[in-house]
Amino acid sequence: MxxxxxxxxxxxxxxxxxxxxxxxxxxxxxxxxxxxxxxxxxxxxxxxxxxxxxxxxxxxxxxxxxxxxxxxxxxxxxxxxxxxxxxxxxxxxxxxxxxxxxxxxxxxxxxxxxxxxxxxxxxxxxxxxxxxxxxxxxxxxxxxxxxxxxxxxxxxxxxxxxxxxxxxxxxxxxxxxxxxxxxxxxxxxxxxxxxxxxxxxxxxxxxxxxxxxxxxxxxxxxxxxxxxxxxxxxxxxxxxxxxxxxxxxxxxxxxxxxxxASFAADVREAARTAWRGMRLNRARTGLTLLGIVIGVASVIVMLAIGEGARQRVVQQMGTMGTAILYLGSRPPPTGGPAGMLTPEDLEAVAALPEIRRVLPVIGDPITVRYGSADRQVYVFAASEEMPLVHHWPVALGRYYTDAEDHDLAPLVVLGHKAHRHFFPDTPNPLGKQLLIGHSPFEVIGVMAERGADSGAQDYDDMVFIPYRAGRARVYQVQTQPDYVVVEAASSADVLPAERAMKALLLSRHGREDFGIGNAGARLQAEAATRQSMTVMLGLIAAVSLVVGGIGVMNVMLMTVRERTREIGIRMATGARQRDILRQFLTEAVLVTVTGGAVGVALGVLIAAVLIAFTVPVVLSVTAMAGAFLCAVATGLVFGYMPAKTAARLDPVVALAGE
Missing domain, CATH: 3.40.50.300 (P-loop containing nucleotide triphosphate hydrolases)
Known part of the structure; x- marks a missing residue:
């Protein structure tokens, strides 16, 4: 009309x-x-x-x-x-x-x-x-x-x-x-x-x-x-x-x-006004941003440190095997002599569908000599599958084969530290002879550096010989393996494999004269614990984001009070309530976006410093994006109440404000 x-x-x-x-x-x-x-x-x-x-x-x-x-x-x-x-x-x-x-x-x-x-x-x-x-x-x-x-x-x-x-x-x-x-x-x-x-x-x-x-x-x-x-x-x-x-x-x-005005025009105008206000009130803006910056940087750094620790555990799990179980003889709980693990037992275990590999091991500290150098070294006698089971590569030369093991070949592969000890001036010791006990063994390879597992002897200090050659030339008195390393078909099969082995050996032995150690489950539990710790660290750091958000809300409330007359002017010139709401909400979000961006940069800088000091840190793009988006969400949540307060002002009262 x-x-x-x-x-x-x-x-x-x-x-x-x-x-x-x-x-x-x-x-x-x-x-x-x-x-x-x-x-x-x-x-x-x-x-x-x-x-x-x-x-x-x-x-x-x-x-x-x-x-x-x-x-x-x-x-x-x-x-x-x-x-x-x-x-x-x-x-x-x-x-x-x-x-x-x-x-x-x-x-x-x-x-x-x-x-x-x-x-x-x-x-x-x-x-x-x-x-x-x-x-x-x-x-x-x-x-x-x-x-x-x-x-x-x-x-x-x-x-x-x-x-x-x-x-x-x-x-x-x-x-x-x-x-x-x-x-x-x-x-x-x-x-x-x-x-x-x-x-x-x-x-x-x-x-x-x-x-x-x-x-x-x-x-x-x-x-x-x-x-x-x-x-x-x-x-x-x-x-x-x-x-x-x-x-x-x-x-x-x-x-x-x-x-x-359209939504885009409203937001553009609000962002321009907010940016100018931030520049004109640099000191207050800086203090407001501080809480957001600290919050975002804390979340990024805490999650990076937690992820670094978790990945270190995962790396250990990779070298030790995420699906490893240990099998050994022991006296039954009801008393009596310890059991005996026979080759037939190991063949039966290897035939289980939940099992991928079975690795019998004999190991003890033995005197090893080269020239005038001698040392008590843990001599690890196992089959050719040892590098596969432990996910451990050879750095130099090669590992012995199954045929060489059957032929009782006197071959030895050195750990990283054993190489440095016996051949400090020889980068390539292949072909050299070591005297292990009273038997000479030819060096055919050097393992990659691995490091010690928690609670275990340093693998890099060991030397590795074929299982049958070890029994024939070094451990003649051994009638059975010291222990057996069993690799399940997958990490998900660790517990089913443990139950299947226990049922099989009970049926074969008639009593529980053996013990099974579940290393895979322990490592997975440790990784899960580290993951929980990472989440907890992230949540603790997120508290500072909430504190920063409260600071944003306080400053926005103060801004509304200071700009009451401006709000009245805008209403008198045709601004709708939603226009005022968008303006102050956009200003709150712009503050947190700026703080979030600075926080991401600061978090990356701190992570770089920690990496320089060899602290295990893994930066995650997902964590950075999540922290940034949380900062923006904080601006929306904590900026809404001041923005709503501004939008609900009576134009006459607002125009009379100072």
């Missing part, structure tokens, strides 16, 4: 009353407006004059849809304003009204051009278009060289001109000027009134609120208000004095759509 017929008043007030206090508020009820009736037609130049406390500013707030009456009706262009929701009222303020305040009410951090652009931002005008229009308006009002000046760089008269330009940005069909000359010298005041007369002549509806009768006399119609009542109206009983031009009337049907 289009605007009402031309003879219908643009603004029609009937029985308007406005009360403050009472209704359980704890304050006495005060009635400021007392049953006002008022019609204002399009194109009128009206002055509302009255002393301080007469209710004229309250009337302006009601006319500009910044406040609602306690009683009575307000029809704008024939439509009942009481039926409009918050977003529809924002649309009406944005499209119909332009406010010119006594205190200018310019946003201190924005330039003159940016202040003028504010209403167009919430109207959804493209950035380049609104910049051109703002520049044109400022040029028209005599400020072409002040576009980038901030309010504190402008005189009072110049600030009021910026305020008028802002009022005209979206068309300014109705200019509401509250004491427009009150804070100006006489020359600047005269210039402002001349501008308002020009606007009235151009077809704008101009309503000036003033206590100065000389200012009011320059309007075409003067309404006097006293104690909340209209006591005089120069147009009473006469036809309204209109300008020769008219502006197109609003299509009130568009209020229901209340489109306004």
């Amino acid at each position: 289009r605007g009402a017929a031309p003879n219908v008043p643009l603004i029609a007030l009937r029985g308007i009353r406005k009360r403050y206090g009472g209704n359980g508020s704890g304050r006495p009820q005060v009635e400021v407006l007392r049953g006002l009736d008022l019609d204002i037609h399009q194109g009128e130049f009206v002055a509302v004059v009255g002393s301080s406390g007469s209710g004229k500013s309250t009337l302006m707030n009601l006319l500009g849809c910044l406040d609602r009456p306690s009683e009575g009706s307000y029809h704008f262009d024939g439509h009942d304003v009481a039926s409009l929701g918050a977003d529809e009222l924002a649309w009406l303020r944005r499209e119909a009204f332009g406010f010119v305040f006594q205190g200018y009410h310019l946003i201190a951090t924005e330039s003159a051009r940016e202040n003028v652009e504010v209403p167009a931002i919430y109207a959804g005008m493209p950035e380049h278009e609104r910049a051109q229009r703002a520049a044109a308006l400022l040029g028209r009002l005599g400020l072409p060289d002040k576009l980038e000046n901030r309010p504190n760089q402008l005189s009072g008269g110049q600030q009021q001109r910026v305020s008028i330009a802002r009022a005209l940005m979206n068309g300014g069909r109705i200019i509401l000027a509250d004491e427009p000359t009150g804070a100006l010298d006489s020359k600047s005041g005269a210039e402002v009134m001349a501008l308002l007369r020009e606007l009235a002549d151009a077809g704008h509806t101009v309503i000036v609120i003033t206590h100065d009768r000389e200012v009011a006399a320059q309007a075409r119609r003067v309404i006097e208000i006293r104690d909340g009542e209209i006591v005089g109206d120069s147009a009473q009983g006469t036809a309204p004095i209109l300008s020769g031009q008219t502006l197109p009337r609003l299509d009130m049907a568009e209020a229901a759509q209340a489109g306004g």
